[in-house]
Amino acid sequence: MSQNYSPGLEGVTAGISAVSEVDAERNALCYRGLDIHDLVEHCTFDETAFLLLHGRLPSPGEYGDFLQRIAGQRNPPPEVWEVFARMPASTHPMDALRTAVSLLGTFDQSGSSPQALLAQAERLYAQVPSLVVNGYRILQGQPIVEPDTQLTHSSLFFQLLRNARPAPHEEKALRTTQILYAEHGFNASTFAARVTVSTLSDLYSGVVSALGTLKGPLHGGANEAAIAMLLEIGSADNAVPWLEKALAEKRKIMGFGHREYKQGDERARIAKKSALEIAQRNGFEKWSEIAEKVETEMWKRKGLYPNLDFPVALLYYALDIPIPLYTPIFVMSRITGWCAHIIEQLGSNRLIRPQCQYNGPRNVSFVPMEERKAPHAE
Numbered sequence: 001m002s003q004n005y006s007p008g009l010e011g012v013t014a015g016i017s018a019v020s021e022v023d024a025e026r027n028a029l030c031y032r033g034l035d036i037h038d039l040v041e042h043c044t045f046d047e048t049a050f051l052l053l054h055g056r057l058p059s060p061g062e063y064g065d066f067l068q069r070i071a072g073q074r075n076p077p078p079e080v081w082e083v084f085a086r087m088p089a090s091t092h093p094m095d096a097l098r099t100a101v102s103l104l105g106t107f108d109q110s111g112s113s114p115q116a117l118l119a120q121a122e123r124l125y126a127q128v129p130s131l132v133v134n135g136y137r138i139l140q141g142q143p144i145v146e147p148d149t150q151l152t153h154s155s156l157f158f159q160l161l162r163n164a165r166p167a168p169h170e171e172k173a174l175r176t177t178q179i180l181y182a183e184h185g186f187n188a189s190t191f192a193a194r195v196t197v198s199t200l201s202d203l204y205s206g207v208v209s210a211l212g213t214l215k216g217p218l219h220g221g222a223n224e225a226a227i228a229m230l231l232e233i234g235s236a237d238n239a240v241p242w243l244e245k246a247l248a249e250k251r252k253i254m255g256f257g258h259r260e261y262k263q264g265d266e267r268a269r270i271a272k273k274s275a276l277e278i279a280q281r282n283g284f285e286k287w288s289e290i291a292e293k294v295e296t297e298m299w300k301r302k303g304l305y306p307n308l309d310f311p312v313a314l315l316y317y318a319l320d321i322p323i324p325l326y327t328p329i330f331v332m333s334r335i336t337g338w339c340a341h342i343i344e345q346l347g348s349n350r351l352i353r354p355q356c357q358y359n360g361p362r363n364v365s366f367v368p369m370e371e372r373k374a375p376h377a378e
């Protein structure tokens with residue numbers, strides 16, 4: 001094996017970025033130099049989106065202009081709804097979303113100048129809540145809801161879902177998770193997006209790669225898998241026996257562990273506070289009790305902490321959000337980080353093309369077709 005080989009690229013520095021800084025030793029995360037605690041405490045999600053896409057927080061004038069630009073682009077082209085309507089009703093919203101973003105790319109011929117890329121990123125950011133929720137509505141056989149252009153990103157999600165504005169505490173809880181989900185260095189989906197555009201492919205192709213990568217349960221799909229696990233456990237009394245069996249079977253416990261954070265994920269700590277508040281307020285204490293037991297037991301048995309997806313799963317369940325929308329909500333947020341990285345990659349591009357170590361057979365003799373046998377043929 002090559003001395004440089006690191007399975008899963010663990011510990012490998014694969015690029016340079018000014019979008020966010022993950023400091024696993026201090027359990028700290030900053031977007032463009034700003035700590036996530038400050039962003040969660042003081043910012044709307046739209047301000048955070050501006051920060052990631054434009055590199056700094058907006059002035060009041062810039063923020064007003066940004067909101068106006070976003071409000072004017074909330075509706076995707078109507079052809080997208082026709083495509084959703086032709087998908088099987090069982091389509092997972094992440095697959096539907098990946099297809100929709102690919103389709104949007106065919107409507108956009110604006111090219112890849114820095115200005116065009118930023119405009120494309122803002123347009124996708126504006127349209128993704130409607131793609132997520134109205135796309136899901138169509139798959140469910142429900143009519144689409146017109147986006148209320150006065151609303152922030154976080155409120156808009158609820159308005160589209162319920163056809164009514166959310167209560168302030170609901171908006172705040174969702175906004176907190178959206179800020180925490182927005183960006184996270186060279187995570188798998190962001191890296192996939194950067195690899196894609198490093199060939200000088202377009203922004204939409206980068207986002208499609210990222211969507212396909214986020215979907216898996218070892219990445220963004222973990223929030224859906226984590227709630228499925230809590231539902232399967234079903235009662236606080238069953239948490240320890242369930243976990244014992246699952247670990248004996250060498251199952252991965254969804255929402256636990258992290259490649260970078262070995263001493264706990266600060267994002268999870270922040271989200272847990274919101275999750276417990278909402279669970280208590282909405283009568284979901286049974287589920288927070290199960291989650292607490294799982295968390296304690298995972299620490300005792302494996303020394304593993306929850307990652308962000310674990311408290312988020314509880315929180316979204318307590319907010320009565322349909323489970324297939326958990327990972328798409330992640331997209332409504334991470335679209336900002338993805339686009340910031342795509343723009344950064346294209347701003348000083350070099351093709352990303354690592355090596356692999358060959359471990360297959362060598363010196364195999366050629367056998368003509370008529371003399372070849374299938375491996376198990378007598």
Ligand SMILES: CC(C)(COP(=O)(O)OP(=O)(O)OC[C@H]1O[C@@H](n2cnc3c(N)ncnc32)[C@H](O)[C@@H]1OP(=O)(O)O)[C@@H](O)C(=O)NCCC(=O)NCCS
Nearest residue numbers: 008217218219222251252253254255256257258259307309
């Ligand atoms: C996130 C994750 C993919 C990181 O993986 P990684 O850095 O490659 O770490 P590994 O999978 O090699 O795990 C290292 C060890 O911890 C164990 N481990 C890690 N996460 C675990 C989990 N969630 N449940 C049970 N064991 C876990 C592994 O089995 C392995 O043990 P071993 O050395 O005895 O074989 C992994 O922790 C995981 O699968 N978590 C569950 C999915 C999840 O929540 N994803 C969202 C991430 S934000």
